[in-house]
Amino acid sequence: MMERRQPIPVEEAIKKVSQYQKHGEVEWVPLKNSLGRFTAEDIVADHDVPAFDRSPYDGFALRAEDTKEASSEHSIEFEVIDHIGAGMVSPKTIGPFQAIRIMTGAKIPDGANVVIMIELTKTFEKDGKPFMSLKRPLQKGHNISRQGEETLKGKVMVKKGIKVTSGVTAILATFGYAVVPVVKKPVIGIISTGTELLQVSDAMMEGKIRNSNLSMVFAQVLEAGGEPLDLGGVSDDFNQSYHAVKSALSKVDMLITTGGVSVGDFDFLPAIYEKLGAEVLFNKVAMRPGSVTTVAALPNGQLLFGLSGNPAACFVGFELFVKPIIYRWCLKENPYPSFALAKLTHDFPKANPFTRFVRAALQFTGSQLSVTPTGLDKSSAVTSIADANCFIALPGGTRGFQAGDQVNVLLFQHEGGGSPCWMPN
Amino acid sequence: MMERRQPIPVEEAIKKVSQYQKHGEVEWVPLKNSLGRFTAEDIVADHDVPAFDRSPYDGFALRAEDTKEASSEHSIEFEVIDHIGAGMVSPKTIGPFQAIRIMTGAKIPDGANVVIMIELTKTFEKDGKPFMSLKRPLQKGHNISRQGEETLKGKVMVKKGIKVTSGVTAILATFGYAVVPVVKKPVIGIISTGTELLQVSDAMMEGKIRNSNLSMVFAQVLEAGGEPLDLGGVSDDFNQSYHAVKSALSKVDMLITTGGVSVGDFDFLPAIYEKLGAEVLFNKVAMRPGSVTTVAALPNGQLLFGLSGNPAACFVGFELFVKPIIYRWCLKENPYPSFALAKLTHDFPKANPFTRFVRAALQFTGSQLSVTPTGLDKSSAVTSIADANCFIALPGGTRGFQAGDQVNVLLFQHEGGGSPCWMPN
Known part of the structure; x- marks a missing residue:
């Protein structure tokens, strides 16, 4: 007898998983x-910041009151009593009609209350001593970057997360x-299920495929900021699979399995979750690909992500359900991907009985966003994943879309934007 | 006497540097x-891909010709002679009125030319043997994923770069x-110049600042895909600086210095480039911040990037001039950042005598992009860099801009898009 599963909407599935969010510790x-x-x-x-009053220019530091009488007809002379670059502090105090040659970033010397740019002065020698003259009155405080004018001590510069x-x-x-x-990064275990899986280094064998999901999910975990732990593969055998999952639990913060979640005769994950006493949050999501994505939680709150064995579905399942949990673990405030509206560049004639995620490439064309599906959306196709930098998210219950239509785009590579909500309508 | 420098447009500066592009080797x-x-x-x-004819569903593989007489009134029975999951290959050949139970992904058995989904069949036992019956005629080839229908052997799946x-x-x-x-990653040496620089672990000292450029540029090199090499700091001394630069050249593919490129009394990089026999490609760019950015090339084509000591200017200088060279080294076809048009959310009243890069945060708001400056654009401010994910690029010769204006945005974090051209007009 076939098991009957009740699909739940994507948004509801994401919310269910979000109730098991945990936060990482500091290291x-x-x-x-x-x-x-x-x-x-x-x-x-x-x-x-600045940590001290400093000069924003190369010039001379002096006392504004000494420049009062200066004019284009009447230049005033200053003795240059020191010469300092950034990082140097003059031990001297400026007195009347004295100046210190100062470079950008250097601390304003004691006694000075203004800086004049070097271009507005004339330098010369008198009695073997360096002098400088200027021809304009200066305002006290001019050309001084004041201590704290950018930032005051104690200010939060970067928030946590x-x-x-x-x-x-x-x-x-x-x-x-x-x-x-x-x-501290969450340790995410990955167990690959399926007798059909070869290692990447294996030669091809009749009836088998190389395990691409392991490498992909491993990389997805890294991209999201987690620490992936390859726990090897299990063939289609209940006991072997059960023990692999059970012994993994103490080594990881969360566990991902790939494959084995469908309703085929060798899909043992549902039974394994049951035997572990885990609560299955959902085992069918109203979406394509990835409808068989199953998430379960152990009584201690540990999450078990059962991703589809199908590469494209596996990819989507990770981005929708696993990544936000890793982000929240890492204290990221908005763990969900950004959405945008973009103009479809090609027809997409398929009807969408369920929410459909179409791998696509987003382009910026002036002020408009446009989006192009990156391949046939065969749910078994690995080959269109590579060029994708977003998903087109087509609502369930819609017919095909045409070039020029505005469609929702889920920006799974976009950091920083995004609010903790699901697809706009 | 003050040195007079002739500023060149940003685009021209980028093009000059691009003539010294090199490509990395394979590892x-x-x-x-x-x-x-x-x-x-x-x-x-x-x-x-698929590597063999395979089943896209859980079902039964059989011969279409045996189903010809089937109808809702007349079910036809098949003996189930084997049961295979993905990765298994049946040693049996299907004969008349025989079927093999097959799971998704498994190889179509010899003799079979169609698959029927499990939901459309009835299973039962007869004389202790497993049987299956169906009630509809099937078309030869139906429900078989054909070898090579996604990808043929020899196809380029991912291009180089x-x-x-x-x-x-x-x-x-x-x-x-x-x-x-x-x-193979390019090794990018980083030399920090400036007597004012403290190490990050140092306590603050009068007149000094911590060296933030080293950590920032180190990270920018990593982000771009290069291998940063911290070559330490030099104080404002010509000979020390000259020897530091000279001895670095044999260890690196390109060299970045921070600071020392202005026209202050302790800015030695211009003289160092001269003494090394390097050709200075430009020493002033018509932009803010970063106008003093200087790039030189040795006779062997090795590039010397003299970035400003000012953190914001240093950041911009790296993104505009260094990053594309690293990307091209890595064979990336479009090494330049993408541009987009976005709506300014706040007034930016400053006039722009030169091209101005304003650190900003891009938001996706429906089909519109909007952009918000992330802080005062004091060129000395380190504090507005963190939130920025783009630059607003304001053309030189313009007055201020107002909220609602469309402005060019340079997406320095955006991979994948972008063509090898400069700012749209």
């Missing part, structure tokens, strides 16, 4: 190793984070 | 280490690339 890593990690604490300014990019790295360095508090 | 890395690398050769299908993503990984695995030909 400290050297700054150079923090790229791509997620901050586990707010990153705080440990000093004002933010992915460390090169830009974030600059902030971490500025504020002395030689080691950085980042979220 | 073979294990599949698991290939994520984020660029393919150095075309990736070719080593077998047809493509970044390995999780999707690409699936293809590599499918076609047996246990080791992958990728481009």
